[in-house]
Amino acid sequence: MMTEHTKVDHSMENIDALEATTPGPTVLEKSPPRSVKMASNKVECNACPVLCQISEGRTGACDRWGNVGGVLTRIDPVVVMRHPGVRPAVAGAAAPGLASNSTADDAAGHAAGELASVADVAGGNVSAGADDSSMFVSGIASGTTYPDYKPAPFIVASQVRGVDMVTVVTEGIFSYCSFKVKIDTDRYLGPEQSNIRHNGEIVGHVTTAEYGSQMLSLGGVHHLTGGSKKEGRVTCSMMLALGNKEAVELSIDGGAQLVVQAGKAPIVDGKEEQRMRVGCGSATIGIFAKQWFGHADEVVVVDDHITGVLTEHQAGRCLGMPPSGIKMKGRRSTPGRYFQVANPGNGWGGTDIADPLSIIDGFDPAVSHPGLRLLVTSTTGEHAEYYELDEELKPQRKEMPAVLHKVVERIGENCEPSLCSVMFLGGAGGSLRAGVTENPIWLTNSIKQSLTNVTCGGAPAYIWAGGGITLMVDVMRMPDVSFGYVPTPALVAPIEFSMTRADYERLGGHMDHVRTIEDILAKERHRIIDWYDPANPWPTASKPMLA
Template identity: 60%
Template sequence: MSEATTAKPEKIRCDACPVLCYIAEGRSGACDRYANHDGNLVRLDPLTIIENAIDKGVKAVPFLRDTDGNDWDGDLVQGKRPFITAVGAGTTYPDYKPAPFIVSQDVDGVDMVTVVTEGIFSYCGVKVKIDTDRFLGHERAIVRVDGEPIGHVMTSEYGSKMLSLGGVEHLTGGSKKEGRITCDALLRLCNREAVEMTIDEGATVVVQAGKAPIVNGVEEQLMRVGCGSATIGMFASDWAQHVDEVVVVDDHITGVLSEHQAGKLLNVPPSGIRVNGRRSTPGRYFQVADPGTGWGGTNIEDPLSILREPDPEVAWQGLRLLMVSTTGEQYAYFELDETLKPVATEMPEDLRASVLAIAENCEPSICSVLFMGGAGGSLRAGVTKRPVGLTNSVKDSLTHVTCGGADAYVWPGGGITVMADVLNMPTNSFGYVPTPALVAPIEFTMRLADYAALGGHMDHVRTLAEAMPREVRRVEPIDPDGDPTARSNYRWKADRPA
């Protein structure tokens, strides 16, 4: 056997990230994104193009004017033209390289250019909104996956709990295991997969974008209609006809109908029903119980436990008392006996209808995952030789930023800090590199003249036809005029083959 036939093919070195893998023929690198194919470094996932042939005649707010003074509506994704995303495009690393695709197109007579790249985000994380009243954990409590800290609980919002996960300190500032698990959890969350996490001195919760949270093994159903006080205000007129007193149990603000201003305006007389907790304004009580997974996000299972003895000078035998949670999922009806003790009684049907109205006015409990990252040197250098020029162009609304075709919110202040809903992005938009860091798509769209003015890589500008590789994945948004009650109408259709 000759030496030529026994020699192994040489490995090639991938420079798509700082890991600098040596990749053998037919194998992929550590990130599973790049491979050695016949001695050439190739991107494994196809470039993703958004196509939409639907013209609804709806114009966005004017974004900028062309040189003739005509408005361009800033409509990047919803127009008839295909929109090239950075999903599958490749990266600019090391920083001096131009972006993989710098594509020019004519949009209503305006020469536009879109610069796309898959950015390596060491400074990134996700903000998670979980629609539930259940207690998940105290503010600042550590969130863990497989025992490793990956983030913390943020301030609660109206009917929702918030988590801040990831960030450079977890990715690179802790142990190697912490960084690896954090990166893996972020990747799965951003790619719409389910992740189970535990919160110190709190709950175990399964989070998946667009799905209901699972808290301690129980799938949540409804987001509360409002706090206890707001619930009183919304349904007071229904209750005043059928009951003498209503207590809406809520971890934050428990409402009492007869004391509440809504009850006063409806001439509901004082009942003598007294609630534990710290009284705020009339009919509103704080800290009636500890947080938990029971009634209204409290730790109680027996609603009577939040009541003191009724006032014997005011309460009366036969007083009708309704106690209900802010989602209507827990409720109980009582009547006071001759000793003024609440006795559980079958609820009248007309009162039951008013309780069901609470649940009917609740939204479904959903998890929302927003990717957040800082677009630093490698991203900007791939667009222009003058990085601050790109930053200023974004701030001046001359450059529009998207992530996988989805509109990104750009935070005010210095730098380009973006935030985007992962459900508005094509499937599998995110990757990783084992530095560890996430790889996320980002696109910058502007007028060709503005691109030249900010020092763009003009010698790398190509038309879409010239830039289009052989393997392309095409996706399209859901018809915006479809069934408005189906959340999936605002998400991506299943990917269709090229």
């Protein structure tokens, strides 16, 4: 979690006035003397515009950099990914110890704040000359620089299927970034455009719902830097937790209390959601009409969006079902499809109803008849009731016949588990590009032309059409704890640009900073993780890039 910091000697008064977007080398040289007086035992961190002055044995405001024996050092080792089955070949360089206040959690098992020796994290011996393509230096903990014109922390040469490749590795400092959160539920979370709060501060809003899911937009530049300091801090802290796959509590104005965590079921007003709806009421009718046919005279599928009525629906008509005479509340859209039968809520089918008969206005005596068999169900099958009409055409609740029960169960069986999906959306089209090339537009163009593959912590990034490099990545495809922050406030996220060496040279890359993986493994503190996810292509194996 992001914490308040008092251990930084640098004055933080002017942080809000500063901009942040910076890459940088793993270990920066001490900055030249500035006009600000600095004690001799301190180093100035120039990895971001905050420019912390850090005493020996301490860390800076973001806990990512520390003063180790007078040398500015990235606290966490850079994460190197290894395709499983291949052992790393080079023992890592020894790292100095540091009693820091870092709160970063070292996944290698070290206590928070303890600086591990590289021997710990490098993991021992490897076959020298291992296939380069089986090791990938990620942007996680690679470091950032300020100002931006410095080459990225790592520019790594490798070979993939005989082709010389280069991967430019950095951590981007993103002021322009947000999380788009998809919550698989038809429960009512709150009105569209409503503010979303975290610890009382506005950190986002409810945005356009999608099919079977509610959508939230969280974070973003206006909450990070456009409001009060507290709003910025709380927003940054919430984003950091969300990106690092932690649970985050949110409250929607005029709506629900939520607990959202990437890859987990949402908790809405204290209740863990189980199922995503199979479809809207009309779609559910379309899927299951034939299975109901002959066992019910009418089926109503309650849904906050479209409530379906079988005998009026095209599916019922195609099956030759006679009208039931049912009169529905709400606004009839097309035959058998009704909008607004009730208000949105946490009841049946994402409406506010607890009694399914409350959306039925009655039955037409000229059409209906006593004994008519009526099934009412929700779009998840979590709610379902069976009725038969009495002599006065009033529905009377009866035990549901087994054959109908089976179809209701099948609705549930067809529902996917309800999940929270968290997508990081960030703008990498700014000065970060200067760490890659002297002529940034060539990088932008090479990405658009699929000559450069963009990954975030090894996970594939979708690049939005149009100008800039607006990328989107699923945090579940990134390694755990991929994100950091700086107190400007802004989020720090790993980013890697992979391309052929020839293309890198053509786009004006920093060729004199290209290093081999072996050199990095030998000289830099690093942590190797096995990385193979069938959903993720290996970061340097993009086919268009090598075509």
